[in-house]
Amino acid sequence: MVLYTWDPAENTIRRSSLEDIIEAIYALTMLIPVGRVTSYGNIARVLGINPRLVGLAMKKNNKPIIIPCHRVVAWNGDLKNYSRGGPLVKEKLLRLEGVKVENRRVPREYFIDLYKMLIDPPT
DNA sequence: ATTTGCTCAGCTC
């Protein structure tokens, strides 16, 4: 899938740059409530992009307070990395927000499904 | 539970 974006300077539609896509990723990340997580793949599915791009965006995140990238984990609950301090800091932050982490895994019940919420709500 | 294949930006030669 190819994403397109509005370019106000040129008053035209153009193919999204990587930065545009990363902005969209951040916007979705900010929708995750305190005490909940979602997966890289779930965010990727909303935008129709490759999950690895979501990981790339998280790594580039330079506003870790505004953009809660610690609430994005692997689909199977693995914490994966956290560029500000590694997985242990990620685990600590999640615990502070009330997310249980068992054997370095986040249990299913803490996941929210952004795709279901935004794209494919129950009929 | 483990392996395999797909994927793509960024980095190195």
Next chain:
DNA sequence: GAGCTGAGCAAAT
């Protein structure tokens, strides 16, 4: 260009 590395995932085994 070619080859490798990830903050990934799903399907097959």
